[in-house]
Amino acid sequence: MSKSVVDASPEAVTAQEDWALAREKRMHEIILKIASDGLHVLDARGNLVTMSDSFCVSLGYERSELLGKHISFWDPSFPPGVFEERMGSLRETNDQTFESQYRRKNGQFIDVEVHARGFQVEGEGLLFCSSRDISVRKQSESLIRLQAGALNNSVNAIAIADATLPDFPLVYVNPAFERITGYSSVEAIGHNCRFLQREDRAQPELMAVRMALMSGVPVKATVRNYHKDGRMFWNRFQIAPVHDKEGVLTHFVAIINDVTERKLSDDYIRLVSQVFLHADESIFITDPEGHIIETNPAFTRTTGYSREEVLGRNPGFLQSGRHDPDFFSNLWTTVLEQGHWSGEIWNRRKNGEIYPDKLTLSVVRNEDDTILSIVCVSSDITVLKEQQNELEMIALHDVLTGLPNRALLNDRLTMALADARRFDKKMALCFIDLDGFKPINDRFGHDKGDQVLMAVAQRMTATLRATDTVARLGGDEFVVVLSEVSSEQELIATLQRIMTAIALPHTFGDQEVVVSSSLGVTVYPDDEVDAETLLRHADQAMYRAKGKGRNCFHFFDVVDERNAHLRTEGRTRIEQALESNELELYYQPKVHLGTGQVLGVEALIRWNHPQQGVLLPREFLPIIENTDVETRISEWVIETAFKQREDWKALGLDFGVSVNLPARHLHTPGFSEFIGRMMQRYPTDLVPDFELEVLESVALWDIPQVTQAMEACRQHGVSFAIDDFGTGYASLDYLRRLPVSVIKIDQSFVQDMLTDREDFAIVEVVINLAEVFRKEAIAEGVETEEQGLALIFLGCTQAQGFGIARPMPAPQVADWCRQYQPPLSWQKASKNPPARLSSRPDKIDWSQYTLGSEN
């Protein structure tokens, strides 16, 4: 320093300046050597003029390899021509920073940030460039971009919470989080994640998560969370703690998955596998080719085969041999066509035992409809079958004898009938009732009765063929179905065998008991009806056998039955006739033969049949004999006659009316009260003027009862006549005791009295009897003048018959009464009655009388 002060000569100054220059140059050289940025200078054409060592190193070239090279040698973004353009703008702006990529000698590119500045040296324009390798920065920038992209596009919801703040608020949530939870990032950020929970916050998994977060350790869990709209979803998440460089916990990153669907299907699969493992049903699964691919423990328990023994095998080893090949081919056809087969099958266990299985086969298909597998579920129904058989046995058999009961009989009978129809065979049904069985019970006790029933059952079974059926209906009633009958003789022989077997003695101690039987038989197809009717017919025939005196058989008569059927139909039709006013009463006058005075009229029913015209009582009354219809019609007859009598009374015709009373009606409870009501409803001064005619046979039925019934009616003012007298065999004593006022001589005697001596005698006797018992006699069926005359001679002056008047409709009666005149012969004879005739019509001197002259 002192030298410069001391020595300030021009040489010294020049030397000093040179030194300073050299020093500066040296410094520049050093700078270029040690500079870390890649310093380099380009001339106006872009050729490299000088550079720092670091520039050479960054490009991997020797200095000599680079000097003078055009910029495009390392920077492809400056091809020749482009540099000059850019340089121009550089000169203008003078200073520029830009990023580019240099190609290294080894071909690798490096990212650089270039700072360029133009300058002049001795009039030459140069460009100073300083380039810095920014590859590392670039890489981390792109990594950050990549990470952001990954977060935004992740299908998993991601949430980041600040671990340094109380309550760990969220600082970031990705779009998947927004999608899965329904909460936007604005709604979520700043809050603890618990907004995804509801009242079930005590889930054990959540507790574990809280503990882990407090301890700052990673955690995984699956919990129930709730979408913003309230929907529950299963959230399977994992939370990882994030630490800074110093190891301080700063954040938690949670990856969240909605696994609802999977969880449900997992749960379902878990459930199904539990069912599979613990089911009582034996299950095996086959592939589409029928090889077993899985079995459950119940399969092993049932069949005795372990899973390992059967895997890969065809289940044919379970076959019992009880089904024919068709059975299995049908089974598989059904499974493949309908996807399902269910039924019972006999299988064989490993120990050889055959057992009944209730089997269901189901095809499981893929989405493309190809078969995935076949599932076979089966239950060993051995016990069930045994119980079923036992129940069937109880339900279908009689407990005492073990024979089929009514239900099984119906089955067998229906089958036998179907067989007979199909094969055109004869079959017979036999209804058997023991005779006098009740006394066995009464004498020896019910137990002994039971023994008899059991013995009878055994004997009958032993007597018949295996194809026949012996059934017990109850009590001492049995039914036998003879499934094939070749001839009547054979059938009769069988019936006799049955009767003989039943009639074998039963021994109780030292007592021997014999029971006979009554059999009712019907044969198909002679009796071509259904099973139920066949049984009814056999039952009816059995009653006929009982009626014939028991210990015999009776064949059901189809013709009889048909008539009975017609009777039933007829009954219904007659009831309809009553309802639709098709019935009418005709009246036949009863007169005094001598004076012609009308003493009364007998009401006689007629049916004005719409198709058949007027029907007489004998044409339809027999059909309803002894039925309720008969009683109803009788009530109608009585009331109509009462009414008619009142009408005639109004016309001044004061004669009585009589009606024919059916026996059943007389004995109907309340009959006398009915008569009482009629008398009250249609009162009269003439007593008695209403007469009930009862057949002699009816009157004799049960004299004390009939007498009682008649007396009860007489209290109400009606009288009784015995109709058709002489046809029964009334004892004189009965005739005396019966409270009847009139005896009507049956027309059959009257009609033949002049030709048949016996009839004449009967007429005479009846007239005399009536006189003796102080009853009036009236002759029915007088057809000729001679008959009337003979009756007068015999002392009978009252008569009715076609010879006097035919029955006529009510409106004609009044006119008839006005005009009727008896034959003169009758008038004359009754005025001068001859001495009583003897029982000899041939003794009558007819010549005294002029017959038919004035009538």
Ligand SMILES: Nc1nc2c(ncn2[C@@H]2O[C@H](COP(=O)(O)OP(=O)(O)OP(=O)(O)O)[C@@H](O)[C@H]2O)c(=O)[nH]1
């Ligand atoms: N021991 C015994 N008796 C029974 C059983 N079921 C019904 N009875 C009796 O069997 C009898 C059958 O009655 P009926 O057929 O009218 O008696 P019956 O003496 O054979 O008379 P007829 O058939 O007219 O000859 C009745 O007394 C029943 O009480 C039973 O299971 N065991």
